[in-house]
Amino acid sequence: MADKDQEAVQAPPRNIRVIMLGLMITMMLAMLDNLIVGTAMPTIVGELGGLDHLAWVVTAYTLAIAVSTPLWGKFGDLYGRKGIFMSSIVLFLIGSALSGMAQDMGQLIAFRAVQGLGGGGLIVGVMAIIGDLVPPRERGRYQGMMAAVMGIATIGGPLVGGTITDHLGWRWAFYINLPLGAVSLFVISTVLHLPKKRIKARVDYPGAALLSVGLTALVLVTSWGGTEYDWGSVQIVGLAVLGAGALAAFGWAETRAAEPIIPLRIFRSGNFTLMNVIGFIVGFVMFGGVTFLPLFQQSVQGASATNSGLLLLPMMLPVMLVSLFVGRAVTRTGRYKIYPIVGGAALIVGMYLLSTMDTGTTRLTSGLYMAVLGAGLGFMIQMSMLVGQNSLEMRDMGAGSSTITLTRTIGGSFGVALMGAIFGSRVSGTMAEEAGPAGERAAGSGGQLSPERIEQLPTHVKEAYLNAVSNGTHQVFLWGTAIAAIAFAAAWFVKEVPLRGAGPKDAGPAGDAGPDSAKAEEEAPAKV
Template sequence: MGMSRKATPAGEIREPAQDTGKQPASVRMVLFALMIAMLLAMLDNMIVGTAMPTIVGELGGLEHLSWVVTAYTLATAASTPIWGKLGDMYGRKGVFLTSIVIFLIGSALSGMAQDMGQLIGFRAVQGLGAGGLMVGVMAIIGDLIPPRERGKYQGMMAGVMAVAMIGGPLVGGTITDHLGWRWSFYINLPLGAIALIMVTAVLHLPKKRSAARIDYAGAALLTIGITSLVLLTTWGGTEYEWLSKQIVGLGVLAVVALVGFVFVERKVSDPVIPLRIFRNANFSLVTVVGFLVGFVMFGSMTFLPLFQQTVQGASATNSGLLLLPMLLAMMVVSLIAGRVTTQSGRYKIFVTGGAGLITVGLVLLSLMGVGTTRLTSGLYMAVLGAGMGFLMQTTMLIAQNSVEMKDMGVGSSSATLFRTIGGSFGVAIMGALFTNQVKDTMIEKLGAAAGAKMTGGGAQMDPKTLPSLPAPVKDAYAHAVSSGTHQVFLWGAIISVIGFVAAWFLKEVPLRGGPSAKPGEADASVERPVVVEAV
């Protein structure tokens, strides 16, 4: 074998130089190191989600619930395209390790937060690192393994998902109940140290130095546009009226910034997000579906534990365990979809089926009330989990299969960006709906003065304090949270229909690196380059 193998029209299995000695065992070792790093970010979301009611209860203010998550996802969204571009320009390893370090700094600071403002700010630092961490894993996997072969390693990824999704809520609940919520952040530090050591030891990529310049103007405009949109959805109808000058101003700023971003990206030589990748219809459609996955996943993981702890009377630990039906369904379905895709090369059925199941699952969850049993809610969550399982890995696979190899970093980061923006919008919009509905229901049941007092900025409705409250207040708050989650999931179901429609228009382009790909079958717009990096 020479230093590289010329690509065929149908696709390419990227092979390294012979003297690098890359063998399947070494690929598995690299993937194992990457999975530890991925576990770092996935565990954080699961642990913090379970601990969130206690965190907000102790630091005060129900209206801050969504902001603790929004600050994290907003920083992740704003930084994701920059991390992807830096990896393409300067090599993935150093950029990836830097993102892990920033994530750990944010974790340590979040654990030391003394008030809600500090926690929100430190979560933003944590999210900044998470943006590079997740896109780094996806881009490196995209470099190492062609899409058609990726299902062979799906077991490792499914294993990480199992540990994070099953262990995360359980660990988060146990830590919250016995050690305090601050350890839900401190737990990242030893795991992060292992990730740093493993990645440094086993991931060997050639150092790159690009003469290209970072598109700072584009990055700044994109950040302003995303931030304005998230603030608009978060504050609209809650902090400010929809037609207030603040909300209208944010809307105008978002439009101006995003239009300016498109203009800049068309002119600069090295855009932070090359607009050419959106000329591929599959890539554009799958970003819409990915947006909806993020919207639903972040929203459900934020508000389901609150429903379980407040309405169903579960402890933080038990609320983590009660999420198992959704998480197990997601893990098992993701594993099956990966293996079938590897064997058959078929994937569209999983995207359409997953989008449909998500809609059905959200409709079912919207039916939950104060009398809903844990068994019933578990079955509803399993339907939602199955839908997300079909889409979690499949959407990223389609996105990476739809871009040129030289754009693997920005392609992965763009797909991750839209999923993250979906999460930001989901938490912001669902949080606004939830908060308004809770306030309205509390006022309806307790009267204007008492209801406003119980849900005001200084209220501390910690699930642990609910048993000590008078029975009428407990009953009113349970009904309020139930009504709030009904609104959240009902509107989530309505919005998820967009993803279901988008999935139907996907074209089943043969996956690169597969035996079924024949000359002329692959998307002609996707070049098949020779080796770019070797391990």
């Protein structure tokens, strides 16, 4: 209870806005990277070759993030948040610099893995530091800012990536991280002061190894299933069995570790468990939408792929605005249960509306449907972290934050994989029905053709393909509607536990996290 009592009286430091600048830059680094690099990939392949290994440039980065995220969170709990967070930024920047200097595809893949190992600590570090500095009652406004940064990165990433690649060269898609990271490191090192601690407990290496194997297997299943290998192939089934077995063994090992990577005690809180379920579904819906909405807009509605991030503006703008509104509302009232319920309802409605799109749907209509979905995401994105952190003791802030971040990431991976399998199957089936063998050949790439390739198709094959994409989109978002209903149902079981910390009217003067507090830093005793 000491942790909770301490948090109940804490207030944000006076220099919180300067600290937030450094944290927002770091969050921007984490969110922008894959989007910028994705835009530059055609140019990278043109110079380095290695088209057959193209997918590994993304997979290596994603895999390293998934494996390292829970480790960074736990290390922050054990050894102090600031030093561990800065270490993750430095490792990310080293990976960025090396990636920019890569001379062949093999080097690029290896250096992207290094970058991902650092990237795993960026988002969880940001969220855990906010959890350390700001009481839950006032945390919503700051986490709302982070959700807005995510939206800006999603919209601006492809645009920035295209501009950098065209004018500076693809290597600057990586080098651009260096000055931004330097600013973030300077701000964090000079104005962020957190108590130093070192818990004298043995690192849970067996748990870390089992978790890494399990997450690696699951990420490879979602990355390779339906693309590199058939879903029923020995490779995919074997990886799925390996992943499930490793995670089961991990759960058993965590019950015996003195300082487990993910303490199972955090799941005793019903709210924390529900927030992980909701976070998984938010990732599932958001990344699925980000993947397949531009595909529909480019293929069926004839939108240009040049600035693909702008195609998502109708969805991401409501995400930003609603997140900021919800954050301020939670700070003002201290109440939050209504927001995941409203968000869950909006997710269902938005996904269903998107499932009704066909070849006659206008961009205005699809934009309105996307806005409904975006509003639902805006109500829910930060709630999973806010309510989850409110259910944790301070000693578990890093592990809990990383767990929520990880479930959202895994949800996104599963969303893209499952929706991709449904989409590809539906497109292939429709093409075979409407265009015969020529249609089957045209759909042989998993149902995704470039706008230029679509224009080269014979008229009847082109019409069949547009119908096929429309049917595939219908199935994808119809399934997404069913998945969103789980989040809506889960939201009703959330208990509105009062948010710890003073509200805006009764808060005392802000605490100073300056030099005086730094003098009080001391080692924390072991908590075993």
